Amino acid sequence: MSNDLALTHVSLLVDDQDKALEFYRDIIGLEVRQDMAFPGGRWLTVGPAAQPTIEFIIENPAMNPSPEQTAAAQARLASGAQGTLIFRVEDVTALFNRLQEAGLPVDQPLIDQPYGMRDCGFLDPWGNHLRFSQLL
Numbered sequence: 001m002s003n004d005l006a007l008t009h010v011s012l013l014v015d016d017q018d019k020a021l022e023f024y025r026d027i028i029g030l031e032v033r034q035d036m037a038f039p040g041g042r043w044l045t046v047g048p049a050a051q052p053t054i055e056f057i058i059e060n061p062a063m064n065p066s067p068e069q070t071a072a073a074q075a076r077l078a079s080g081a082q083g084t085l086i087f088r089v090e091d092v093t094a095l096f097n098r099l100q101e102a103g104l105p106v107d108q109p110l111i112d113q114p115y116g117m118r119d120c121g122f123l124d125p126w127g128n129h130l131r132f133s134q135l136l
Contacts, residue, residue, distance in 0.1 A: 007054065009054075012058055013076060021035070045057050056085070061073035082128065082129070092134035106120070119134070120132055
């Protein structure tokens, strides 16, 4: 078994890459890593500035290799994409207030967890869960 594994990419399912780019860059605050056309689609990734080795692929259903997989991705979007990203932040209360003012649907209000975190949750426009946590 190899110990040299490192996570580099995670996929987020959306139906509009332009809207997703604006959302994740301008509202959430991630930086654009790659944005380029490729045969059959667009390779678009974003990530947190403090973690240059992790990228979130902003994927749409058409990027899937078969019609069946495209249809399955479209069905997931129709019911809420259901991906999850969890971020650690310095001031979760300030972030909660900023995202709530931006109109994001609250999935979980601010709460102090018994395991030493204060956290909250929101949904992106596609139904993916976004959680933000601060160590207490």
